[in-house]
Amino acid sequence: MGEQIPALDSDFLKKGHEVYLRHVSVDGVIFGFHENELKVLLLKWKNNGPWCLPGGFVRREESLQKAATRILHERTGLHDIFLQQFHTFGEPDREKKKTQINSNMAGSWLMERFVTVGYYALVEYSKVKPAPDMLSDECRWWDIQSVPALVYDHNDILNHALAALRQSLNDHPIGYSLLPEKFTMPELQRLYETILGRPIDRRNFQKKMLGLDILVRLKERKTGGAHKAPYLYRFDKRKYDRALKEGWGLGFV
């Protein structure tokens, strides 16, 4: 796809700061769930450069949220991604290995320090059409277990996003739009285990989930397996949405 990607031209390098804010970027951690694996979308810089998170700059008239939405739409083809801002990264040496890709970069606004605002999203894997940007020539999913060394502090950003996603799992429901409409308790458990990256005790999990009062057990059972057919569940969308908004925790908020 290299031909279709706009070149990193001298106009962008010399005058980009007239269009974009200096010192401010956004980076996105796009998680997908596929075949019981948690995936993350990464780009590979041109000229066999390092892998990185999808990211970009903020237009002078654009909100952070809109910039993140625009950039991640360009990389995934998705509209209406639910983005969650999780942290802003502002160490002065976070880009300490910043190198000039070409000589036009000397003195460019791009070579200055950037503070980056991190957003994460959990998207439907099958709907994503990965597309590289002007700095990269590859864009694809990686298993969360086998992510390579990324540029700058992008491994830190990814780990921070994963911690935020896990924290949200602790306090909020998950699964709607990631699981089929009807699902079994083992399928729901596998989603949690994938995101947490570790096994959960089956009885304990079932007890917690039923205690949350967001599941409806259906009369029909899953068929086709060798074992006793497991019950099917669906989410009670009204209770699910309320829990998504309020969290559970101690129930004070």
Next chain:
Amino acid sequence: MGEQIPALDSDFLKKGHEVYLRHVSVDGVIFGFHENELKVLLLKWKNNGPWCLPGGFVRREESLQKAATRILHERTGLHDIFLQQFHTFGEPDREKKKTQINSNMAGSWLMERFVTVGYYALVEYSKVKPAPDMLSDECRWWDIQSVPALVYDHNDILNHALAALRQSLNDHPIGYSLLPEKFTMPELQRLYETILGRPIDRRNFQKKMLGLDILVRLKERKTGGAHKAPYLYRFDKRKYDRALKEGWGLGFV
């Protein structure tokens, strides 16, 4: 204190961007707890300008966290404030009523758009020595219930910080360093009620708190009241610290 505050001089207005990052600021929401009231520290701009949150700029060689720590040290006199970054505010019109305080400001980097990184802290009220900055001539505590209209989007930032503090209350312990070493259950409840801004059922609160297993009931009782002397408690610091780190929620994290 007006004489001691450096003037907003033309050097800072014209050349400040050589020392500080353009387009990036930090704002702090400093909460204090005093006489069963939640307070917030605000500054008043000079020339009878509006009230605002304490904030400032990020030096070119400084991390966001260090900038926030430096700025809030200058306003409170406190060292080692535990600051929690909670959100970055990046609407393009968030400073839409930005006005020139004096003619030196025309064309200054200060008049450009700023994205601001919000930090909150809960501090020991009695230890704070409020001090205005170069743009303000007053700095003092306000009851959270009676905060005036603030400049720009600062009321939004404050409300966002309050929501983040309440959310953290839902999932993490609070009280250590805010309460005396030994305290009663009603004193702990009053702290929660103050932050949540509403009453909590006494039995429900006591049940939840004891269920968290972070309190140690002492043999001695509080004396001096007219009623039956209530039990005294202290925090089990090891369990408290673990809960602070891990939260409770579903206990997955």
